[in-house]
Amino acid sequence: MTEAIRAENLVKTFGNVVALDGLSMQVARGETLGILGDNGAGKSTLIKILTGYHQPDSGQVFVDGKPVQLGSVDGARGFGIECVYQDLALVNGLSIYHNMFLKREILWGGPFGFLNHREMRRRAREALEEIGIAISSVDLEVGRLSGGQRQAIAVARAVMSNARILLLDEPLAAMGAREAGLIIDLIDRLKARGDIAIVMIAHNYAQTLEICDRVILVQHGQITFESQAAATSAEQLLDIVRREYRAARAGLG
Amino acid sequence: MAEGAEGGLARRAYAFLLRPEASVIVVSVALVIYFEIANQNFLSTANVQTLSQFVAAPVIIACGEIMLLICREIDLSVGQVFALAPFLMENINDLGVPEPLAIVGALAVCALIGLTIGLITIGLRVPSFITTLGMLFLITGLTLTISRGYPANTAGEPWLIGFMGGWSYSEILWALAIVAVMHIVLRHTRWGLHTVAIGGNIVASGEAGIAINRIKIANFVLTSTLGGFTGLLEAFRVGSIDPLAGGSNMMFLGVASGVIGGTAIAGGAGTIIGGLVGGIMLGVMQDGFTLQGINAFTFDIIIGAAILIAMVANIHLARLRGGGAQ
Numbered sequence: 094m095t096e097a098i099r100a101e102n103l104v105k106t107f108g109n110v111v112a113l114d115g116l117s118m119q120v121a122r123g124e125t126l127g128i129l130g131d132n133g134a135g136k137s138t139l140i141k142i143l144t145g146y147h148q149p150d151s152g153q154v155f156v157d158g159k160p161v162q163l164g165s166v167d168g169a170r171g172f173g174i175e176c177v178y179q180d181l182a183l184v185n186g187l188s189i190y191h192n193m194f195l196k197r198e199i200l201w202g203g204p205f206g207f208l209n210h211r212e213m214r215r216r217a218r219e220a221l222e223e224i225g226i227a228i229s230s231v232d233l234e235v236g237r238l239s240g241g242q243r244q245a246i247a248v249a250r251a252v253m254s255n256a257r258i259l260l261l262d263e264p265l266a267a268m269g270a271r272e273a274g275l276i277i278d279l280i281d282r283l284k285a286r287g288d289i290a291i292v293m294i295a296h297n298y299a300q301t302l303e304i305c306d307r308v309i310l311v312q313h314g315q316i317t318f319e320s321q322a323a324a325t326s327a328e329q330l331l332d333i334v335r336r337e338y339r340a341a342r343a344g345l346g
Numbered sequence: 347m348a349e350g351a352e353g354g355l356a357r358r359a360y361a362f363l364l365r366p367e368a369s370v371i372v373v374s375v376a377l378v379i380y381f382e383i384a385n386q387n388f389l390s391t392a393n394v395q396t397l398s399q400f401v402a403a404p405v406i407i408a409c410g411e412i413m414l415l416i417c418r419e420i421d422l423s424v425g426q427v428f429a430l431a432p433f434l435m436e437n438i439n440d441l442g443v444p445e446p447l448a449i450v451g452a453l454a455v456c457a458l459i460g461l462t463i464g465l466i467t468i469g470l471r472v473p474s475f476i477t478t479l480g481m482l483f484l485i486t487g488l489t490l491t492i493s494r495g496y497p498a499n500t501a502g503e504p505w506l507i508g509f510m511g512g513w514s515y516s517e518i519l520w521a522l523a524i525v526a527v528m529h530i531v532l533r534h535t536r537w538g539l540h541t542v543a544i545g546g547n548i549v550a551s552g553e554a555g556i557a558i559n560r561i562k563i564a565n566f567v568l569t570s571t572l573g574g575f576t577g578l579l580e581a582f583r584v585g586s587i588d589p590l591a592g593g594s595n596m597m598f599l600g601v602a603s604g605v606i607g608g609t610a611i612a613g614g615a616g617t618i619i620g621g622l623v624g625g626i627m628l629g630v631m632q633d634g635f636t637l638q639g640i641n642a643f644t645f646d647i648i649i650g651a652a653i654l655i656a657m658v659a660n661i662h663l664a665r666l667r668g669g670g671a672q
């Protein structure tokens with residue numbers, strides 16, 4: 094499998110807090126990597142560096158094997174990196190297709206730049222069909238959709254804009270089993286395309302092992318465990334974290 | 347074939363009734379029928395002309411306020427800009443500038459007032475309610491100073507006076523033209539779409555890369571300019587300019603037209619057509635009750651209660667529509 098994105102020796106500090114302490118990771122095309130770890134372990138900082146939101150103090154990011162400066166969120170998008178945040182960044186009062194094209198609207202030619210609703214509807218429908226999301230109409234207001242459908246729209250928007258590296262921040266958070274199933278199926282279909290590298294942050298060990306090809310555990314800004322998902326059990330991960338808690342409590346005592 | 351067409355018609359009728367403007371249209375039509383039955387003169391040529399004059403000014407003001415309300419802002423000072431604009435025009439005209447250019451000059455100053463409101467609101471992070479409340483008093487004082495408190499006559503070539511509001515229907519034609527343009531702006535341009543997006547979810551809009559400040563400032567400039575333009579139209583129609591014209595009453599009529607027409611005061615939703623319909627409904631009520639010869643003291647009570655009922659009803663209907671579907 095060809096490498097999509099790689100980070101080497103990322104260090105990021107906020108004042109006295111070391112968020113990332115020389116972390117290295119890589120993901121290949123068609124691969125799904127799960128990032129596990131406690132709050133404050135450094136997962137979010139890692140994602141925010143990969144989306145260009147934060148700049149690392151030191152270390153290097155590579156896309157397609159070439160060193161890059163992401164610089165900003167727009168810069169990272171230029172390299173095909175898209176992130177679906179937990180808040181999904183959807184506008185409830187707008188239709189599905191308006192949301193999918195927000196700030197990337199298709200316009201008619203000509204001096205006034207009127208919105209080409211017809212073309213946006215058509216392409217939104219196509220994009221949803223392509224990744225197998227069944228929705229009766231792209232004219233529906235996003236606010237009327239379920240949590241799973243909204244998540245699916247946010248993912249579809251990222252994929253439609255030619256994301257080749259898709260970062261998902263807790264895509265299954267606060268979702269019922271049926272809704273989660275919708276998203277897991279969607280991730281499976283994206284994986285099957287083989288051209289997208291997916292990095293997802295998650296809390297639920299069992300679910301993550303189910304969805305991802307490989308998992309890493311981040312603790313104190315470093316990777317403390319890495320394994321193929323098929324060769325890993327939730328027990329194993331739990332054991333490591335349990336040891337951590339005990340050590341922390343002993344330290345406090 | 348015929349069945350399909352019928353089904354389509356029924357679906358269209360249903361879709362129409364779901365629109366926020368629908369209830370107001372139905373009520374307006376009912377009011378027109380009532381006033382026509384109660385007073386045979388309601389739909390006479392002379393009264394339709396009077397009615398059109400009642401309606402025009404609030405509707406133009408509403409076009410600006412609706413854009414601001416949708417992106418969660420408001421302009422309380424638009425009625426004062428309304429009063430200031432004709433005096434600006436007169437003063438620029440007195441400097442020897444031809445009147446058409448003096449009109450453009452006055453509108454440019456109004457736009458500048460809108461820009462100032464926008465920059466203070468955005469730059470200093472003051473709620474626009476506060477910024478424009480201050481502006482309201484400031485501009486009142488400015489107008490009184492410029493005019494020394496005296497009204498004046500509107501001068502000008504007959505064609506210009508006619509074109510700018512003097513002819514029987516020119517003011518309402520201006521209003522309809524502005525409504526048409528603003529409807530297209532709101533529904534079919536990025537400016538409109540981004541205005542709705544900002545009101546709906548400002549964080550998401552920022553993450554998508556929308557230029558939030560620029561859109562908001564543009565809407566403040568638009569509202570002040572439209573306010574000034576309405577003031578000019580009224581000045582030409584009435585034939586005199588009054589430092590106390592327009593005012594908060596005019597501003598509230600504009601805001602009420604928008605809200606009656608379904609614009610959400612909390613932002614994120616609204617239509618220009620709704621503002622037009624809301625303005626027509628207010629005009630029909632004012633004009634109709636005047637024709638009925640209702641006592642001037644009770645008149646405001648009736649109008650006030652009617653506005654209150656219309657707005658409460660519309661907010662509740664919006665809630666029903668939101669919860670009823672799916």
